[in-house]
Amino acid sequence: MPATLIDGKATAARMTAEIAEDAAAFQHATGIVPHLVAVLVGDDPASAVYVRNKQRACEKAGLKSTLHRLPAETTEIQLLELVEQLNADAAVHGILVQLPLPKHIREQVILDAVIPGKDVDCFHPHNVGLLVQGRPRFLPCTPAGCQRLLAEYKIETAGAQAVVLGRSEIVGKPMAMLLIQRGAVADATVTICHSRTRELASIVRQADILIAAIGKARFVTADMVKPGAVVIDVGINREGDKLVGDVDFEPVSQVASAITPVPGGVGPMTIATLLRNTLTAAQLTVG
């Protein structure tokens, strides 16, 4: 396999160790242990696994974490009441409402209710606005995790053609925002492609850096990848009991110069960024 394997698991472990050090220094100075509260509604097994991984990571970094598990029948009002209670609780620094929510609850209403200072997912319009203006309060977890991988592996982004495949609020849009910003691990020329893009394969083929976040198993095939491109695979799709990304890994790794695996690529980096945001949220409370 000619491509370098971009090891998200190891990079995230290093990041978590850095955060643990910073959290310990913060606690020493202020007596405050940063506290993340996760809210899980319903019994989607994948979401339960993600939330458990986030809690375990908190433990590793010396952060406090609490889980509120609510039944699938929870009403929008009940969930809003919990969010309001967490907003008002000075002992809670970060609030994470795990998505997807059951269909009868409007996600936008709930996510908008989380006060910006505790919005460690960076979903609130206020935080998204700051990000777009290049002065983020929190970092969007998955995109910032991808950016950190590019930094760790010393991928040249300035002037590079970056193609973001997918236009979601969680990954595609904020990923593009990070890569077009001025500065380190940015300054790229960014194209966003999506399900309605014409000549999608030919645009993807121009990418020096390809971020695949389209949510379709093995969507990116080897013929869509420019030789030597760097491929970051954000996808997590189930094929039986196997997890596969949005990239057809084996053949693409014969063409790319570097590639993330699934699992063990972007996933752990998302969690590490969440921990960093939780520490930032606690730090912001002491000015």
Ligand code: GUN
């Ligand atoms: N579900 C899938 N990804 C995410 C994420 O980054 N944050 C939240 N809250 N839910 C998710």
